[in-house]
Amino acid sequence: MSWKLDETVQTSAGAVAAGRLGSGPALVLAHGWPWSSFSWHRIIPNLARRYRVHWYDMPGYGRSAKDAEQRTSLDVQGKVFAEMLAHWDLEQPMVVAHDMGGATTLRAHLLHSCDFERYILMNVVAMRPWGSEFFDHVGRHVDA
16 A cells, blocks of 8 residues: 555644655645545555655544644644645645645645645635535534
């Protein structure tokens, strides 16, 4: 399996689990809600043939730090995305963002001066109302 979280990065929002694979131009993957970087696990091996792929679990998701007191709002996520780019020493990576990853990366660009060589947005949520009736229903009935 090529997807793994073998790196821990200390950020302003706590410990973030991350991984990298491949060589070539930098490509960063930003997952959506309520998922984790595992959502990219099937495409990472193919992307890594051409790119140096970077991924992480956003704070509060997957294997990154999470606790009852932790803030995981978009302002936090945008700042952490900028911190991850700085940690990886990436100045103008290509970015692929899904769902809330779109709002997260857009905040990093607009508010934290992160520049991207290319920017691909997939099914993004960038403004309210968030999500669909299905995810609203799932959120109300988590135990189901």
